[in-house]
Amino acid sequence: MRLPVESLGRVLKVGASAKKETDAPVRVAVYVDETASPAIVACVRDAFVPKTTSALVRVERLTAAPVAPRPDTDVVLVLSCGSAVLEGAVRELIVAGAPVVVIAESSVEVPFIKTDTPLLGLIAATDSTYLLDALARWILDRTEKDVAFAANFSFMRIAAANRIITSAALANMVTGALAFIPGADFPVMTITEVGMVLQLSAVFGYKLEPERGYEVAGVLAAGLALRGVARVACKSAGHAAFVVKAAIAVAGTYGMGRVLASAYERGIDYGPVNEHVTAAAKRMRELLGMGSDAASVSQAG
Numbered sequence: 001m002r003l004p005v006e007s008l009g010r011v012l013k014v015g016a017s018a019k020k021e022t023d024a025p026v027r028v029a030v031y032v033d034e035t036a037s038p039a040i041v042a043c044v045r046d047a048f049v050p051k052t053t054s055a056l057v058r059v060e061r062l063t064a065a066p067v068a069p070r071p072d073t074d075v076v077l078v079l080s081c082g083s084a085v086l087e088g089a090v091r092e093l094i095v096a097g098a099p100v101v102v103i104a105e106s107s108v109e110v111p112f113i114k115t116d117t118p119l120l121g122l123i124a125a126t127d128s129t130y131l132l133d134a135l136a137r138w139i140l141d142r143t144e145k146d147v148a149f150a151a152n153f154s155f156m157r158i159a160a161a162n163r164i165i166t167s168a169a170l171a172n173m174v175t176g177a178l179a180f181i182p183g184a185d186f187p188v189m190t191i192t193e194v195g196m197v198l199q200l201s202a203v204f205g206y207k208l209e210p211e212r213g214y215e216v217a218g219v220l221a222a223g224l225a226l227r228g229v230a231r232v233a234c235k236s237a238g239h240a241a242f243v244v245k246a247a248i249a250v251a252g253t254y255g256m257g258r259v260l261a262s263a264y265e266r267g268i269d270y271g272p273v274n275e276h277v278t279a280a281a282k283r284m285r286e287l288l289g290m291g292s293d294a295a296s297v298s299q300a301g
Contacts, residue, residue: 017195022202024148026055029069031062031093033080037105040079043128044103047135047155051205055152062089069096074149075139076100082109094119099142103131118142133159150203157265160203165257168196169250176230176249177242186227189249193219196257204264211268219256226252 028048032041048057060067062078064085069076076098080086086102090112093100101121104110113122121138125131136159140146150160172189197215198208206212230248234241 019202019208021145021147021199022151023052023054024145025072026050026145026148026152027070027073028055028057029073029076029098030057030059031066031076031078031089032059033062033078033083033086035081035083036079037081039126039128040081040103040105040131043131044077044079047132048153050152051154052152054148062086064088066092069093069098071097073098074143074145077135078102079104080109081105086110087112090120099139101135101138103135136160147199147202151205154205157203158261161200161257161261161264164196164199164203165254165261168192168257169254172253173246173250177246186223189253190220190223193223193253193256196253197260200257200260200264204261206264206268215260222252222256 030044030048050057058070058073062080062083062085066089073096076093076096078086078090078093078100080102081104090100090102097119099119099121101123102110102113103123103125105124105126107113107122107124110122110124113120116122116138123131123134123138125134132155136156139149140156140159140163143149146156146160146163150156171192175188175192194216197219198212201212201215202208226248230245233244233248237244
């Protein structure tokens with residue numbers, strides 16, 4: 001059940017990958033129509049305040065011939081409650097290549113958008129909570145920078161966390177169902193779970209610090225416990241053992257992810273734990289030092 005050296009190397013690569021995903025540049029272009037609702041403008045303005053220097057939000061006035069978004073733009077937001085220039089301006093923005101979403105109070109104000117497409121969408125809402133939830137899911141559907149977006153814009157964190165947890169749970173479900181060699185699934189599942197830990201911590205704004213070791217250790221312990229449960233359950237499952245393994249893998253991974261996400265959302269303070277660990281380490285060094293001194297005296301005698 002031990003992780004082989006190559007698996008530990010893969011864990012380190014997962015950590016480096018999570019750090020890289022967090023630091024990925026994020027560029028958002030916002031175009032404000034003169035008809036845009038003040039409530040929508042205020043909601044978007046407050047939501048799109050970057051938490052790191054890797055994100056940049058560019059704001060322009062929407063005109064009949066809007067300034068084209070820069071080539072590095074990840075997503076374009078158009079705030080409008082309908083106007084004579086809206087449809088033509090949106091068509092020009094789509095040509096630039098980045099996904100465009102119009103945010104209005106009612107779909108009646110934007111009649112030319114009938115359905116969502118990969119490059120064009122509409123979010124009609126008067127409630128800020130619904131608006132931001134829908135916008136978070138819309139953006140995440142159209143970018144591979146989910147960790148970077150969520151790390152910078154907190155309203156996207158829950159939606160991004162749900163995707164990370166679901167992806168890890170499904171991956172481990174497949175591993176549990178298809179790994180027929182006893183013990184072969186444990187390293188693979190563990191790496192997936194460690195990746196989930198590091199991605200979730202990054203999503204909620206936690207840096208890649210030694211404190212992540214507590215969370216990784218918790219996941220390893222939970223993984224070992226679940227594997228023990230799976231072994232016992234599979235003995236009486238017969239030919240359906242792979243179904244039992246898959247069910248325990250998906251439920252266990254999903255449960256770990258939900259607990260971690262909830263903890264990150266509330267905030268984690270490892271100060272007291274670090275103090276106890278430091279004190280224990282100091283005491284251990286003192287005991288080892290006393291042992292060495294006693295051995296030296298014995299040899300001298």
